[in-house]
Each structure stands twice: as structure tokens, then as C-alpha cells.
Amino acid sequence: MFRKLSQIGEFGLIEEIRKRQSAAKDVIKGIGDDTAVVSFTQNKYLLLTTDMLMEDVHFTRSMSAQEIGHKALACNISDVAAMGGRAKYALVSLGVSAQLDVKFVTNIYRGINKLAQRFDVQIVGGDTVKSSKIVINIALTGEVEKKNLVARSGAKAGDQIFVTGKLGNSFQSGHHLRFMPRQQEAQLIVKYLKPSAMIDISDGLAADLGHIMKASKVGAILEEKKIPLRVNAKIKQALYEGEDFELLFTVPKRNLTTTALRFAQKNQFQLVGQICNQENGLMLLDSRQQHTKMPLKGFKHF
Numbered sequence: 001m002f003r004k005l006s007q008i009g010e011f012g013l014i015e016e017i018r019k020r021q022s023a024a025k026d027v028i029k030g031i032g033d034d035t036a037v038v039s040f041t042q043n044k045y046l047l048l049t050t051d052m053l054m055e056d057v058h059f060t061r062s063m064s065a066q067e068i069g070h071k072a073l074a075c076n077i078s079d080v081a082a083m084g085g086r087a088k089y090a091l092v093s094l095g096v097s098a099q100l101d102v103k104f105v106t107n108i109y110r111g112i113n114k115l116a117q118r119f120d121v122q123i124v125g126g127d128t129v130k131s132s133k134i135v136i137n138i139a140l141t142g143e144v145e146k147k148n149l150v151a152r153s154g155a156k157a158g159d160q161i162f163v164t165g166k167l168g169n170s171f172q173s174g175h176h177l178r179f180m181p182r183q184q185e186a187q188l189i190v191k192y193l194k195p196s197a198m199i200d201i202s203d204g205l206a207a208d209l210g211h212i213m214k215a216s217k218v219g220a221i222l223e224e225k226k227i228p229l230r231v232n233a234k235i236k237q238a239l240y241e242g243e244d245f246e247l248l249f250t251v252p253k254r255n256l257t258t259t260a261l262r263f264a265q266k267n268q269f270q271l272v273g274q275i276c277n278q279e280n281g282l283m284l285l286d287s288r289q290q291h292t293k294m295p296l297k298g299f300k301h302f
Helices: 005-018 065-082 102-118 183-192 205-216 235-240 258-266
Strands: 027-029 036-039 044-054 086-096 122-130 135-145 160-163 197-200 219-223 247-251 270-276 282-285 291-293
Touching: 044 065, 065 086, 065 102, 065 135, 065 183, 065 197, 086 102, 086 183, 102 122, 183 247, 183 258, 197 205, 205 219, 205 235, 205 247, 205 282
Parallel strands: 086 122, 219 282
Antiparallel strands: 027 036, 036 044, 044 135, 086 135, 160 247, 160 270, 197 247, 219 270, 282 291
């Protein structure tokens, strides 16, 4: 039976690919989380991730080349942060037209290198190919203490849902080009709050919470009035637009001691809802205190 990619979507395609793969015993987590997780040392796991940015999808040529480079690496570091880890080594591959200004290309790398220095990431290789549109692909490795690994699959009913910052209006505001990966915050979260699940918000709050819900086999209730909005953002943008790259994480109530809550407040981590039973799906408690069932949709590639 002929099926178009538009019929199954990005995550339907990922599922089609995932079910055709097999994993060796040293693969702790394969396809389906923010990064792959592989056995490494006695106390650490190796993390592997990759992100591809395409001109006219994730950026336009009229945007700052340095900011485009920044975003390309920042997306990957954000994935490593969402697993509780630290980024280490990167391979940068670039597809460009032969007619593209050399300075534009060097400025892309300037943006990559500046962020790499800030996060102590080493650029160790890559590739270049001819392409009519600019394509940037970065493959990144990281590492995480075994005790600090956080996946999408650990959330339980009753866990509290937090985000690390404001959401929505990322494209128009330019936030999607300039955001700083929440790696340092992730280190503090795993140390002081012991989250049960975590993900970075790339496809929108609803879609990415949906990934946690699917992996953990739970439902969730979001409180509209508690969702922190970026300047000029609407609630629908926060829920569905994506490209915020804040961390979304769940914390068991037993971990939310007075000290832990004070820590969350000090770092402006916002409590936005609660995990519930799977049959409830995703619900939004609106300003009128009415519950509405929400679709688990977000940014679509196909």
C-alpha cells in the first residue's frame, strides 16, 4: 500500500525506522529519546545525537550566518542536556552552493566555534557537499553519570511538570537563533530535583509533553495560567509552535521539599501542571477552570 510521508508524519517515519532496527546489549537506549545512550565506562554512559538544519525550514539566508551556526550546535547541546549530560565532541557537515559567499560560510563556523568554546565542545571533523540549499548537520557526543541519566520514560501519575523558561513566539522574536542550551540548568535539576523524565522543547510544549506521555504511558494536565509566555506570545504558540529549547521535566512530589521548591523558584523554573493517568490524555485547565482535551501536535516536517 502506497503511503505518503505526509500521512504518517515525522514521528511515524521515526517509528517505521525504529521497528526495523535491532540493538546490541551495550545500547542502553536507541531510537526514541533525545539522544542514544551507549555503555561507556564504569560510572558513565556515552550519549550520541545529531540534528540537521535546512535552509527555508529552520532558517533563511537573510538571517545572520553566525546565529545560524550558533543554532546548529545549540540544538544538539540541548538534546544532551535533556538527558542530564554534558556535550563533548562534534562533527560538522555542511551542504552549500558553489555560488555562496565564502564569508557567509566562515561566519556559520564562527557561530559554531563561539558556542563550542563556551560549552567546552571540541569540533573534531565533518564533511562538505554541494547543495542548492544550505544544509548543516552536526553529530555530537556527550557523556552522563549513570546516576544522572534522565529519559522520557520515567514519569508517573502525580509527578509535577516544570519548564525552565518562557515559551512561544520563538520565530518572530528571533529566540530560535539565539537561545542558550540549558546544560548548566540540567546539571542542577538532576542534582537537586531528581527528575523522573526530561525532554527539550523543540516541537512545542504539547508535542514534547506528548513524547513523555507516550514513553511513560501516562496522561497530563497543564494549567494555562501557569505556562510562562515570552513577550507577545500567545498560549497556542507556546503549546504548538516549538523551537523554544527550554527543558520540560517531571518531578515526583516526594522530591519537592521546601529546599527543592526554593531552588526551583530561585532558578525561575515554572510549575505548569501534573502527570495523571494515561486514559486522560493531555488536558488543559483554562482561565475559566474548565478542562479541555488537547491534541498532541506541534511543528511538522512532513
